[in-house]
Amino acid sequence: MKRINIYGGVNLSVISTDKFKTNFISVNIISPLLKETASKNSLLTDVLKRGCKSYPTLRDINIKLDELYASSISVYVKKKGEVQTISFAASMLDNLYTIDNTDLMAENLKILSELIFEPYLENGVFSTTYVESEKKQLIDRINEQINNKSTYAMNRCLEIMCNDETYSVKNSGNIADVEVITPEILFDHYKKVISDYAVEISFVGNMQPEEVAGYINKYLSGFKPRMSAMPLTDVIRKATPKPEFVEPMPVVQGKLSLGFRMGTVLTDKEYPAFALLNELFGGSPSSLLFTNVREKLSLCYYCSSIPEAHKGVMIVASGIENENKEQAEKAILEQLETVRNNKFTDEEFELAKKSIINAYKEIPDSTAGMYNWYLSRILAGLSSSPLDAAEAITKVTREEVVASAKKVGHEMTYFLKGTLKKEEQADE
Amino acid sequence: MNNITEKVNSTVNERYFQINHKSGLNIFVIPKKHSTAFAIIGTNYGSMDRTFKTDSDADFITVPDGIAHFLEHKLFENEDGEDTFIRYARYGGNANAYTSFDKTAYLFSCTENFNENLKVLLDFVQAPYFTDASVQKEIGIIGQEIRMYDDNPGWQVFFNLLKALYIENPIQIDIAGTVESIAKITPEILYRCYNTFYNLNNMTLVVCGDVTSNQVLAVADKVLKNSKDINIERVPLDEPRQINEKHVTKNLEVAMPMITVGIKDKTPSQDIESLKRHAANEILLQMLFGNSSEFYTYAYNKRIITQNFSASAELGRNFAFVEIGGSTPDPDMLYSEIVDEINKKRILLFDKIDFERAKKVLYSSNLTSFDSTEDIANGFLRLHLLGGDLLDYPEIIASVSYEYACELFLDMYKEEYMASSIVFPNKK
Numbered sequence: 001m002k003r004i005n006i007y008g009g010v011n012l013s014v015i016s017t018d019k020f021k022t023n024f025i026s027v028n029i030i031s032p033l034l035k036e037t038a039s040k041n042s043l044l045t046d047v048l049k050r051g052c053k054s055y056p057t058l059r060d061i062n063i064k065l066d067e068l069y070a071s072s073i074s075v076y077v078k079k080k081g082e083v084q085t086i087s088f089a090a091s092m093l094d095n096l097y098t099i100d101n102t103d104l105m106a107e108n109l110k111i112l113s114e115l116i117f118e119p120y121l122e123n124g125v126f127s128t129t130y131v132e133s134e135k136k137q138l139i140d141r142i143n144e145q146i147n148n149k150s151t152y153a154m155n156r157c158l159e160i161m162c163n164d165e166t167y168s169v170k171n172s173g174n175i176a177d178v179e180v181i182t183p184e185i186l187f188d189h190y191k192k193v194i195s196d197y198a199v200e201i202s203f204v205g206n207m208q209p210e211e212v213a214g215y216i217n218k219y220l221s222g223f224k225p226r227m228s229a230m231p232l233t234d235v236i237r238k239a240t241p242k243p244e245f246v247e248p249m250p251v252v253q254g255k256l257s258l259g260f261r262m263g264t265v266l267t268d269k270e271y272p273a274f275a276l277l278n279e280l281f282g283g284s285p286s287s288l289l290f291t292n293v294r295e296k297l298s299l300c301y302y303c304s305s306i307p308e309a310h311k312g313v314m315i316v317a318s319g320i321e322n323e324n325k326e327q328a329e330k331a332i333l334e335q336l337e338t339v340r341n342n343k344f345t346d347e348e349f350e351l352a353k354k355s356i357i358n359a360y361k362e363i364p365d366s367t368a369g370m371y372n373w374y375l376s377r378i379l380a381g382l383s384s385s386p387l388d389a390a391e392a393i394t395k396v397t398r399e400e401v402v403a404s405a406k407k408v409g410h411e412m413t414y415f416l417k418g419t420l421k422k423e424e425q426a427d428e
Numbered sequence: 429m430n431n432i433t434e435k436v437n438s439t440v441n442e443r444y445f446q447i448n449h450k451s452g453l454n455i456f457v458i459p460k461k462h463s464t465a466f467a468i469i470g471t472n473y474g475s476m477d478r479t480f481k482t483d484s485d486a487d488f489i490t491v492p493d494g495i496a497h498f499l500e501h502k503l504f505e506n507e508d509g510e511d512t513f514i515r516y517a518r519y520g521g522n523a524n525a526y527t528s529f530d531k532t533a534y535l536f537s538c539t540e541n542f543n544e545n546l547k548v549l550l551d552f553v554q555a556p557y558f559t560d561a562s563v564q565k566e567i568g569i570i571g572q573e574i575r576m577y578d579d580n581p582g583w584q585v586f587f588n589l590l591k592a593l594y595i596e597n598p599i600q601i602d603i604a605g606t607v608e609s610i611a612k613i614t615p616e617i618l619y620r621c622y623n624t625f626y627n628l629n630n631m632t633l634v635v636c637g638d639v640t641s642n643q644v645l646a647v648a649d650k651v652l653k654n655s656k657d658i659n660i661e662r663v664p665l666d667e668p669r670q671i672n673e674k675h676v677t678k679n680l681e682v683a684m685p686m687i688t689v690g691i692k693d694k695t696p697s698q699d700i701e702s703l704k705r706h707a708a709n710e711i712l713l714q715m716l717f718g719n720s721s722e723f724y725t726y727a728y729n730k731r732i733i734t735q736n737f738s739a740s741a742e743l744g745r746n747f748a749f750v751e752i753g754g755s756t757p758d759p760d761m762l763y764s765e766i767v768d769e770i771n772k773k774r775i776l777l778f779d780k781i782d783f784e785r786a787k788k789v790l791y792s793s794n795l796t797s798f799d800s801t802e803d804i805a806n807g808f809l810r811l812h813l814l815g816g817d818l819l820d821y822p823e824i825i826a827s828v829s830y831e832y833a834c835e836l837f838l839d840m841y842k843e844e845y846m847a848s849s850i851v852f853p854n855k856k
Contacts, residue, residue, distance in 0.1 A: 019462060020799045058728065062720035066785050070792035093792055097440075133729065140734050143683035144755060149579050250681050250854055253575035286517035295511060298568030301576060319576050351517040358520035361539035365464040366800060418579075 001374055001385065002209040008225035010199040012216060013378065014209040015370050021097055023105060023205030024367045025212075026089035027112060027220070028375060030198040032231035033084040033166055039173030040189045041086055042077050043181055046134040048088075048190075049075040051120030051127075052111070061111065068107050069093045075115065079171035081233030081310025083379055086193065088112050091367075094206050105207070109219035116194060117222035125187040139175050149255055149416060154306070154315045157257035157414035160245050165234060167311050198228040200378055204367045230379060235312045237263045239409025248417045254322040255416040257315050258332060263407025266309040266380045272392040273400035277408070278307050279359075280352035280401065281339055282316055287352065288335040288344065289316065299328050310380060314408070322418050329413060339405040342398065349398055360390040430649075432641060437819040442798055444808075444819065445641040451652035452629035456812070457644050458636040458804055465542045465637025466801035468535040469553055470809045473625035475603040476529045476746060479663040482624050488663060491621060492612040494570070494605015497527040499618055501566050503534070507557040512548065521545035529599050530745035531813055532625075537802060542639055543647050550633075550651040556622045558615035567610055574604050581682045585851045588676040589690045589751060592847035595672045597665060597695075599747050628655035634809045636801040665746055667695050670844065677850045684734075686851045688753035689766050693840050696748045698815040700824065707790065707821075708828045708836045709741035709750050714786035715778055716769060717752055723769045732762045743814065759850045770841050777837075783830050791825050 004012045031041055055061040065071045071092040078085045090108040098104065120127060146152055162168040201220075203212045239261040264274040282289035282305030293303045303318040320328045338344055363369040363386040373386055384392075430450055436443040447455040475497060479490040504512040504525070516523040519541035525534045534553055538545045577583045590600040604610075635644050671692055693709075696702035717723055717739040727733040737754035756762045797803045808818040816824070 022796050022799055057725065059720055059722070059725040062718075062724075063785070066718075066720050066789045070789040070796075091796075093795060097792075097795055133731065136731055137734060140684060140755070140757070144734075145683075147581055147682050147755075149681075150576075251579040253572065253579050284517070285513035285523070286511075290513075291511070294569060295565075298565050299572075301569055301573035319572055321572070321575075351514065354520040355517055355522070358522055358537075358539050362464045362522070362537060365462040 001383065003383070004209055004213050006201070006213065006216060009228045010201070010223050010225070012201045012203065012213055013374055014207070014212050015204045015374065016206070016208055017204065017364075018206045019365065020205060020367055021094055022091055022367060023094055023203070023207065024089070024091050024371060025105070025108070025112075025201070025203045026087050026371060027116065028200045028202065029086040029193055030200060030230060030379065031084045031086060031193065033079055033082045033169050035166070035169050037189065038084060038169045038171065039177035040181060040186060041084055041193070042171065042173040043134060043138055043178060044186060044190055044193065045075040045077050045086060046138055047126055047130050047186065048115050048119055049073070050130040050134065052114035053118040053120065054114055055111070056120045064111065068102065068104055069098055071104060071108050073108070073111060073115070077171055080376060080379055081308070082166045083231050083233065083310070084171060085375070088116055096206075105215055106219055109215055113220045113222060119190070126183040126190075128183050131181070131183045131186060135178055135181065138173065138178055142172050142175055142178070145172070149251060149253070150317060150319060153255035153257045153414060153416040154317050156247065156416070157259045157315055157412065158313060160414060161242060161259040161412045162313065165236070167313070195224060196226060196228060198226070198230060199223055200375065202371050202375055204370050230381065233310050235265050236261060237312060237407070239411040241410070242412040244413045244415070246415045246417050248419050250420050251416070251418045252420050253319045254325060254418045256318045256320055256325060256328055257414040258329065258410060259412045259414065260314040260316070261409045261411055262307060262312045262314050263409065264404060265312040266376070267382065270400065270404060271309070272389065273396045273404040274307075275389070276352055276356060276393055276396045277339060277401045277404045278305055278314070279356040280344060280348060281305050281335060281405075284352070284355045286348075286355060288338060288348070289332060292335055293318065293328065293331045297327070297331055299324055299331065303332070310376070325415055333410060336405060336408065339402065342402045349401070353393055353396070357390045357393050360386040360393070430645060435819060437822070440795060440798060440819065440822055442819055447641060447645060447648075449648050449652060450654065451648070452627070452655040452657060453631055453633055453648065453652055455633045455644060455648060456635070456808060457639060457641040458634070458808065459639070460636050460801050460804065461638050462801050463539045463638070464537050464801050465539070465635070465639050466535065466537045466805045467546055467549060467633065467635045468533050468805045468809055469549060469631055469633045470531050470533040470813060471625050471631045472530070472745070472813055473532050473630070474528050474530040475601060476598045477625070477662060478598050480624060481661050483659045489620060491617055492605065493601050493609040494603070495613055495617065495621055496532055497604050498566065498570060498610055498613050499621055500525050500527045500532050501570060502558055502562060502618060503552060503556060505557055505562050506552065506555065512552045515548045515552070516545060519544040519548065521548065527603055528744070529603065529747065533809065542637070543643060546635070546644065546647045547651055550647065553626065554653060556619065556626070558618045560615060563613060563615060563618070570604060570610055571607050574602070574607055577602070577604065579680070581680045581686055581851045584678055584680060585686045585688050585753075585849050586751070588678055589688045589847065589849035592673045592676045592849055593671050593690045593692045593749055594747070595668055597667045597747060624660055627658055628652065629657040630660065632809060632812055634805045634812070636805040636808070665695070667746070669694055671847045673847060675848050675850070677852060679854050680851050682851055682853050684755045684757055685759045685853065686753070686755045687759035687762055687848055688751050689763060689846060689848045690749050690751045691841055692845045692847070693748035695746055696743060698745060700816060702743060702748065703811070703814060703816045703821070704824050704828060705836060706741055706743040706748065707825045708833045710790050711783065711786045711828060711833055712837055712841070713739040713741060713750060713752070714789055715782050716773065718786065718789070720785070727762070727765060732756055732758055732765060745814070763848050767843060767846065774838065774841070777834055778830075780830055783833065787825065787828065791822060794822060794825060
């Protein structure tokens with residue numbers, strides 16, 4: 001990965017590879033995650049993708065993208081720790097595979113540039129029609145977060161656990177805050193977003209760094225220099241046990257989410273030991289959670305641990321029979337105790353190492369994988385590659401994994417309790 | 429003797445080697461300079477195969493629903509008590525498996541020790557070991573997998589659509605079966621299914637990565653036991669063209685109704701013609717309901733569709749249909765708008781420019797599926813089992829003419845072949 005400073009506060013990271021038939025570029029505006037702005041950022045991405053100067057409607061944009069060999073552009077917000085990225089991403093075929101002389105990189109950058117700097121306006125602000133339409137669509141989407149019960153249960157657990165922290169602010173926003181946004185408010189916010197925050201541009205594909213920088217200077221020159229530091233995430237390392245939270249819902253399966261403080265974050269030099277601990281505990285089909293809670297006890301179909309390395313929080317998620325809740329919770333916590341007490345076998349330790357090293361080594365074979373890897377690292381002020389991470393794992397000792405496990409603390413249990421028997425879920 | 433042939437497609441810049449292995453197994457090796465190698469072995473056996481016999485069986489047997497999927501789970505267990513996931517993990521292999529309507533597949537990816545991981549794969553699919561105790565243990569795990577899908581509105585709306593579309597075809601039976609049906613599974617029936625369908629002559633191995641055909645051959649020669657070709661007889665399927673039920677509904681814990689509209693095609697022949705018809709359907713759906721269509725813009729602005737609206741064509745052994753839908757505040761209105769749009773086009777037909785653009789979209793999107801060894805191998809296996817060839821698919825797309833697409837449209841997109849499935853929110 002090569003990093004180029006375009007100018008103050010605007011940086012470019014290039015991963016040059018000829019492995020893929022597609023090239024990928026993403027312009028990321030790095031906003032702090034704040035209750036006051038999260039809903040606006042979220043709505044802004046929806047409104048900006050509705051139209052721009054040359055392509056005033058959604059259909060105009062999509063027809064143009066079809067013509068560009070099915071290029072795809074997405075505009076979205078994402079939460080990493082207490083940072084909210086606002087991303088404008090384009091994925092396109094490499095020019096090698098076009099049959100005319102279309103320069104797909106140039107054409108995609110022109111559209112991205114218009115979406116960012118020349119949005120479709122009416123009376124000097126965003127179109128009321130677009131804003132109102134996207135507000136309704138966004139509220140629909142927020143309401144629909146309940147549809148996927150396992151994701152819902154994981155998010156609810158973290159939200160309740162981090163209730164007093166910025167981290168509990170929802171990436172998509174919340175309904176009350178969305179409802180009061182007007183075209184004027186949103187446009188004022190938009191001006192601040194494009195001028196104040198740090199900008200991280202990422203490219204993965206078949207082009208050398210200087211060439212990509214040349215394209216950026218030519219087609220995406222609208223950003224002004226800015227003085228902006230990366231927003232920071234508040235980390236709480238020690239768990240403070242909170243009361244259990246049970247939410248009844250008319251579904252058949254119970255969803256158990258256990259929330260933990262990791263005691264370690266991505267920037268710590270001990271992070272490789274944590275990553276290996278997570279793999280051993282619940283990161284793969286050879287992990288303790290899978291082999292014990294699923295295979296030995298037959299309690300569930302899935303049971304795994306999912307860390308958030310920026311914030312230092314982790315969820316163990318599983319879907320179970322409602323009456324097995326106590327047993328499953330106990331079994332999950334026992335696996336963590338096994339690691340803390342240094343009771344895992346040498347083979348389990350070696351298998352976890354091999355598994356995570358393989359996972360790291362597979363990342364360079366995926367455009368999205370490489371992009372996400374480096375953006376995550378850059379937000380944390382790091383630049384290590386997946387292969388560096390694999391190398392670091394080889395040096396981790398058992399003792400370091402045990403020490404890492406001792407820092408992990410169980411903070412709360414969330415249980416989405418199914419109140420339906422299967423027979424009651426009847427067809428109309 | 430093993431017979432090796434090579435095939436090249438210079439337009440998409442891909443090639444493969446085919447080995448007719450002496451054991452009976454058909455092997456394909458697709459060279460790709462990625463660090464991640466991927467292998468998948470599939471058998472032509474899925475949830476639809478309920479009643480069958482071989483030459484050596486006196487009578488047909490009808491097996492419990494969900495057994496193909498159950499067998500997929502149980503094959504991971506070995507006589508020495510060691511789980512197959514652990515065997516892979518020793519070589520850093522990342523393994524998985526899946527069962528669909530018409531096939532069962534076992535796969536792994538790895539960045540090291542490819543030969544050893546391939547040996548694990550080929551060994552365990554040839555070594556069934558089923559006992560009463562291990563069958564009992566799996567009932568708990570799969571029971572939770574079934575419960576998870578019971579609460580998944582997307583899955584429920586899809587399966588209810590299949591029930592509405594099909595009268596005789598076992599596609600409408602849930603792949604995992606029901607808690608009641610899997611309780612009837614015994615080691616004896618599992619062995620009968622295994623001995624019928626896990627004959628190497630009924631299986632295909634696809635490898636993609638920085639791997640040579642000699643390398644694969646060396647492992648295959650060492651591990652594969654010769655399989656006597658047997659004749660599998662399935663009870664012939666007599667699925668009428670007409671649908672079963674016009675509308676099916678269900679209530680679940682969702683925020684907004686979800687609808688899927690299906691249009692049933694005639695039972696496909698397993699050859700290039702059915703693939704061409706499939707490609708034509710994909711082009712038609714892109715023109716009718718893609719995000720650059722008139723319909724999409726109209727419906728989105730009217731808020732009768734949301735961002736998760738989509739349309740796709742499905743093709744498998746013995747079934748072909750298209751499905752259109754997503755969440756919507758007003759499923760009845762969306763249904764009638766979809767019907768109106770189709771009826772309108774039945775009179776006006778399509779703009780030729782729109783047709784060429786849709787074709788270009790499909791052709792270009794297909795090229796991007798050559799960017800990961802996993803996507804290539806999966807896609808290759810899928811098309812091979814349907815009687816096609818992944819490297820020929822771009823030409824199949826190119827061969828679809830405007831007239832061909834219009835003819836298919838007029839033959840298939842009729843109200844009499846349409847059905848809908850709706851999931852409504854629970855009444856509060």
